[in-house]
Amino acid sequence: MSNQGYDEELREERAYVAALYERLDRERAAAQARYHGALGQTEVSPGEREDDVRCRSREAARLDVADNGLCFGRLDALSGETSYIGRIGLFDAENDYEPFLLDWRAPAARPFYVATAARPENMRRRRQFHTMGRRVLDFTDEVLGRPGDAERGDAALLAAVSAPRGEGMRDLVATIQAEQDEIIRLGHAGVLVVEGGPGTGKTAVALHRVAYLLYTRRERMSRSGVLVVGPSPLFLDHIGRVLPSLGESDVVFTTTGGLVPGLRVTAEDAPEVARLKGSLEILDVLEAAIADRQQLPAEPVPIDLGDVVVALDADLVAQARLKARETGLLHNEARAIFREHAIELVADRVVAKIGEGWLTPADRLLWADLRADVLDELAAHEALTAALDGLWPCLTPETLLAPLYESPRRLEAAGADPALFRADGTAWTVSDVPLLDELVDLLGRDDAEERAAARRRAEAEAEYASGVMELMKLDTEELDEDVQLVAEDLLGAEDLAERFVERDHRDLAERAAADRDWTYGHVVVDEAQELSEMDWRVLMRRCPSRSFTVVGDLAQRRSAAGATAWGPVFAPYVGDRWVYRELTVNYRTPAEIMTVAGALLARFAPDARAPESVRACGTRPWSRRVADDELADAIDDFLRDEAGREGTSVVLGPPGVPGTIPAAAAKGLEFDAVLVVEPGRILAAGPRGAAELYVALTRATQRLGVLHRDPLPAALTGLAEAGVPARSGHRRFL
Incomplete structure (x- = not known):
């Protein structure tokens, strides 16, 4: 042209x-x-x-x-x-x-x-x-x-992937590739697993698939919304603009630590503790811990009715407990059964003691009348009520789990590993979230208390409405007899109370995020290889239709409780009725950087295949060895150099190194320039550390540098020694 x-x-x-x-x-x-x-x-x-x-x-x-x-x-x-x-x-x-x-x-x-x-x-x-x-x-x-x-x-594609990064993730709607589009529009209604190495666009594909599903299944999915689960708040901020930019807002973004509304998560567990809590074997511990709270009195508890005193002892409580357990009801739901049987057994002892020597069960009418009076008295007996509440308490997930962690005796009684002990049971961790969520269903709700609370709310609303009705009454002395009306002739107090019920003006995403029992039309799980077996139980409860888009990379797994294969994750829920797709082209990481990361991957995961980079950037990664007192200045040099360029940059390192953020926190993110500090210390965490270093090396879209005080790890040393010297103090990798 x-x-x-x-x-x-x-x-x-x-x-x-x-x-x-x-x-x-x-x-x-x-x-x-x-x-x-x-x-x-x-x-x-x-x-x-x-x-x-x-x-x-x-x-x-x-x-x-x-x-x-x-x-x-x-x-x-x-x-x-x-x-x-x-x-x-x-x-x-x-x-x-x-x-x-x-x-x-x-x-x-x-x-x-x-x-x-x-x-x-x-x-x-x-x-x-x-x-x-x-x-x-x-x-x-x-x-x-x-x-x-x-x-x-490839002109438009290469221009897009080479452009400087902004603060958030960009959608790729203008440059979707054929292999990505096939996944986005896949008709499978169940679990879809999309695996791909760094830079293959798996996150963007998952989000665009959500937009596509909301477009094609609008009527069904708009009623229930979509849940997107990511590895960190930083990651969620990074991707949070994509779906709104595509016209979709009925989406809840959260981490696994945010799946229980209102819970404040403060930390992560040590790897071994996270593994214990993430295993399905913890279910036996939780059930045993609940049973342990259905106690027998260590000593008989005297129940004083004035003229007579009887004992609430272990034999009596054991009988009531057995009756409650035989119902098959959940712990909180069975409390009423336990209390009812215990009171009846105590009443029988009271009647027997009162009638000792003159009243026999043959005197049925007198026995029944006396027993009814005793039952009424026992139902209001504060000491008996307190004793029974202590033996079979109403429990919440928090009031069960926190005391369990704080008590070596309770842990032993529940068959738990002693490693679960911690001094502050309420210092909730990410790994506690699925346990707390599970306990909602294991404990059940106290229906009697919920009904009483609902009754109190209704009575308060009706009382308020009655007051309003009084104010609304017309002064009948000022009206003609033919038009004398009062408010009650047109509207009852209960009807008016309905009008004063607070309306929920929140949008779907706000309502869903605040409701533990909300079920979603579709769930997206990013970095899915990090989720434990218990995490998946939570998510499956959130989506009974089993409509999932799952994206991850098994080679990047760092969690001791995470997945090593996809089949065992989904078999308990959908059998083999799940679909697997793989993304093989790296659109983010240039070939020069992927060469370095690929060498590391070959060392710690020889069976994994590094994705093929679609482009080169023309800039080779560099490394520099510094003395202890030079590290801070070297980091400042990098940041100062990058401040003069367009785009974003980050400094990644092992926990505790000043001026860096942990390599694990960068999962799913991308930057124009990345400086990796102390790769040897990152690797020192074993397989978990190798995965974290692999993540750190593959975050850059243009420039990668490495600072180290100790010798470079073996996977990087060979590349560095084969490199060509660059400017003073730097070495370039091939």
């Missing part, structure tokens, strides 16, 4: 995209008007109004997020038809809803991602726009179906 022809087409594309933005602005204004109209509705019920407001709010939000990069490409079909591809769909309502802009998730947009020279999908040309804000800067064309062309034109 000549320069003149290119310029003319660029003007035309700019005009078309500008028209799309004008239409977007009109639709946005109309959506805002509908939203405000829904807020002001008075002719519908409060519930209907809230539903309408939420719907209109989502509609407005969908249009708001499309402002940046609204249209990013165009397809020209062999038939002569032209389609523009973008973040959302825009249609001509006056012309049979002909599309002005195709949503990237629509089936008609799929050739934009999968068409190749060999398989053009009936397309003649693919055009990709490079935009800034609302302006098209330029475009790149790929002519499809021409013999000898590459499998896919």
Whole structure:
């Protein structure tokens, strides 16, 4: 194409995209008007109004997020038809809803991602726009179906993956590759496992799959939302912009430590303790710990009824406990049965003692009357109530687990490993979360207490409403007899109380995040190799439909409780009905850096295959050995050098090294430049350390440096010695 022809087409594309933005602005204004109209509705019920407001709010939000990069490409079909591809769909309502802009998730947009020279999908040309804000800067064309062309034109892709990183993760919707698109649109409704090495885009693929599923299964999934589980809050901040930028907001982002609403997690356990808590064997410990709290009195407890005293002893309590356990009810639900039988047994002893010498069971009516009176007295007996509550207490997950950790005796009684002991049982760790969640279902709820609380709330609301009714009464002396009315003639106190019930104005994501019993339509698990068997039990409870997108890399596993293979993880829940896909191309890490990381991977995971880098950056990684008193200055030099460049940088190291963040905290993140400090100390943690160093080495998209005081690890030394000296004080790897 000549320069003149290119310029003319660029003007035309700019005009078309500008028209799309004008239409977007009109639709946005109309959506805002509908939203405000829904807020002001008075002719519908409060519930209907809230539903309408939420719907209109989502509609407005969908249009708001499309402002940046609204249209990013165009397809020209062999038939002569032209389609523009973008973040959302825009249609001509006056012309049979002909599309002005195709949503990237629509089936008609799929050739934009999968068409190749060999398989053009009936397309003649693919055009990709490079935009800034609302302006098209330029475009790149790929002519499809021409013999000898590459499998896919890489100009737009390489420009995107080589661009400097910002504060958050960017979506890849404009540059999705064929192998990624196949996974995103996969029709499998159950568990999908996507494995890939660093930089293969598995996280972005998972998030775009969520957007695709919410688009194609909107009616079902919008009622329940999506849960995204990531390895750290830093990672969640990094990815948190992707789904909103694709028009999806009914998503809850959390770590495994946040799966129990309201729980404050303060630490991680030591690897061995995490392994013990993550194993399914801990279920036996929890059940035994519950049974241990259903106690027998060490000494008889005297129950004084004034004229008579009887003993609440171990034999009596054992009988009541057996009756309660035989019901099969959960601990808190069986409390009422235990209390009822214990009181009946105590009553029988009281009646027998009162009637000793003159009353026999043959005197049935007198016996029954006396027993009924005694039962009433015992039901209100404070000492008996306190004794029974102590022997079979109402437990929460926290009041069971914290005392268990703090007591060597209780740990032994539950058959637990002594390593679980800690002085402060309430210093909750990430590994405690699945145990606390499990205990909700193992303990059950105290229905009697919940009913009493509900009754107290209803009575308080009715009392409040009655007060309002009094204020609403009309002064009958000022009204004609024919129109004398009081408020009660039109509305009862209970009806009015209903109107004073607090409405829940939170959006779906807020409500779901605060509700432990919420079940999701789909769950995404990132860095899934780190999750324990107990973590998976929590997640399976959150998604009974077993609709999961699971992404991870077994070679990067650092948790002692994590997965070593995918099959055993999912077999208990879906058998072999799960699908596996692998991503093999590294779009993030340049070949120069992947050579270094691949050598390390070959040492600690020889069966794993490093992903193939799609590009080179032209900058070789460097290493520098420093003295103890030079380390801080060397880190400052790196940061000062990077401050003058565009993009992001980070310094990673082992825990406790000043000026660094732990290598494990960078999982899932990416930076333009990375400095790895003391790789030998990171490796010293064994297999876990090797995985952490592999993660650290593969975070950079452009530049990688290594600072070390001790000799370089063996996997890096050979590369360094074979390198070519660079500027003073540095060595370059091959």
